[in-house]
Amino acid sequence: MDRQTISWTLVLILCQAIHYAYAATPVFKMTGPQSPIVAMVNGVAVLECQLIPEKLLPGMEIRWMRSDARVHTVVHLYRNGHAVTEDEDEAYKGRTQLFSEQLAVGNVSLRLAGVRLADEGDYLCMVEHERTIEQAAVPLKVTSLGARPTLRLEGYHDDGILVQCNSTGWFPLPTLLWTVQGRKDGLDGSGTRTARDADGFYRISSSVEVRQGLAAVWCQVRAPLLTELQVSRIHIPDEFFPRVSKYFSAFMVFLVFLLIVLFGGSIYYYWKRKKTKELYKRPTLEKHKTICDAVDELELFTANAKENLELERTLCTEAAERVIGSAVQVTFDAYTANPYLEVSEDCQTILFREEWRDLEEHNMRFTARLFAMGKDSYRSGTQYWEVFVGIKPDWDMGVSVPSIPRHDWVTICPKNQMWAIAKRGPIYEASCNNPLPLERPATAQIIGVYLDHNLGLVRFYDAENLAHIYSFAAEFREEIFPFFSPWGSQDIIKICTPLSPHLAHRRPTQLSQALGKPANESNNVLV
Incomplete structure (x- = not known):
């Protein structure tokens, strides 16, 4: 190969590297206020939000949302050059507007009129352009000056x-x-x-x-x-101000002393009377025999209760073995994972990344929500799998039909053919139209999912002791897929191999492998 050919080859490689570096650079970013916005009741609040660079690109969609609610609500929507009021929450209609004369310089701040106490909370300024979404958090504090005391x-x-x-x-x-x-x-x-x-x-x-x-x-x-x-x-x-006589003060001292003496005498009289009554209340020989017979009956009842408890434990163990006997090997389907989610090479682990990854176009990939589905589907029989979630603060997990929307926002609920539970901080929730808080504390590090396609049952367990968390009853008309949503924290979600109840002592080793730690360090995870 001559020198001229080598030179042209290096030039082409350099141009291609510059092209990829430019393509990987984000088109725009968002910036919000450094401190919360403070507004008076019945006044006007300006929720600050700025595009960088300071320019509104053609086709940009501006969406303001409440981010502290269980379900994000739309406060203001700007699309195709005008406001779309049909999707706005009723509580904000007629009270919000953008600064239209400053949109050209990238100012997407929101003007909120008639501020109410209910408006206090966290807001999200989101701008979407050519499937790229950037957002900035804007907290709002509401205050009111009270009446003169x-x-x-x-x-x-x-x-x-x-x-x-x-x-x-x-x-x-x-x-x-x-x-x-x-x-x-x-x-x-x-x-x-x-x-x-x-x-x-x-x-x-x-x-x-x-x-x-x-x-x-x-x-x-x-x-x-x-x-x-x-x-x-x-x-x-x-x-x-009152003036007190010295004679009145002396009389009050004498009266207090007299009351103390009377009170002490009353206590002594009550104590003597109580001692006399106790002498009459001592049990006779016949009452003593009756008490001994009652003690014998109580001991017999206690022994029977212990036998019943052992029998109940045996039955629970057998039921747990039937559930784990339905265990299947579940893997994540990387072609369905949202571009913010990264699936490991063995398809056993998934985690959230802060950067949007340019992945292969696929009609099964979720782009509107942070979802991923399992590779295999189930049409009949019973299946059971376990998922390690550790101390991850937020996640969703369950089963769904394959026909749920991939590129539009969908609410997780049975009405949309999605049966799941969620963890929100210290509590579990059953995912319904209105999320149902559950009484069981959210402490499980491994979640077990049991599916009975024939009976239409979906059950969730604390897999470390097979304690029941929640159940759904449904009528399945399609094939069923496992689905997962790790939310925005970077803690992993990992598929585990179910263990028999007799091997519960090996659970620390499995937890350590899920976290990538030696077995002798797993005690901290269990605590």
Whole structure:
């Protein structure tokens, strides 16, 4: 090969590398505020969001959503050059708009009018362009300046007068401070009480004892997010304070002493009377024999209960072996995995990646939701598989029909032919139209899924002890696939090999292999 041919070859390789580097560079990014947006009730909030570079590309879709709800709700949708109000949540209709004159410079901030307490939460600014989605989180804090405090005299208390301060219409929870003219330190209020009214606003009240010689007292109320405060002042002349006679004080001391003596005598009399009654309550020989017979009957009942418990444990073990006897080998189908999800070479492990991967176009691949399905489907019989989830904070898992949408948003519920449970922080939920929180704490690190196609049953277990979590009853008319959703954390989800209940002591080794740790380090995982 001559020198000229080698030179042209190197030039072509360099051009191709530059092309791939440019193609891998994201077209745009999103940036949000550094701190939460603070807005007053009934005021206007501007949820800041900016495109980088500062330019709105043709065909971009802007979507504002509430991200702190169990199901993300659409707050504002901008598509094809105008707002689409049909998909907006009813609570936000007519109250949101974009700054249309600044869209050309990439300002996609949202103006929210008529701010309500229910508007407080986390919002998501999402921009989609040519199947690339970028987003930025925008938290909103709502506050309300309450009414000026009202002061009233409650009456005499010890050597002073009790003054009460009340204020309403605050949000979030305010603080109340008593101050005195001419003193750096304030007064210690007693019995500070807070409550919320039907509209969600806080009311606060406190009392303080004002003694003679204080010129004036102020009651100050302040909310944490506000620099403003509400203040009221009261002045009580010295003529209003009581004057106690020394003879009255001596009489009160004598009266207290007399009450102490009477109280002590009453206790002594009660104690003597109780001792006398106990002598009459001692059991006779016949009662003693009756008690001994009752103890013998209780011991016999306890022995029978132990036998029944052992029998019940044996039956539970047999039932668990029947479930595990239906075990099948499940693997992830990489052709269905969302481009944000990465499937291992052995198709046993899946995890979330923050970068969108350019994968082969496939009509079975999920692009709207972070889903992946199993390779094999089931049309009859019983099947059982186990999935290691560890301490992953959020996930969805279950079964579904193959005809669910791949490129549109779909809600996980039986109505959409999807039967699954979900973990949301410390609780499990049954995935329905309205997610149903479950009582069992979300502590299982391995989840077992049992499918009976003939009976239309889907059951979920804590695979470490086969404790039942939740069951669905359904009528299956199509083939059924396992499906998984690891959500946005980068902890892995891994298919496990089911173990017999008699081999439960080997579970730590299996957990360690799922995490890629030596067996002697697995105790920390179990704890």
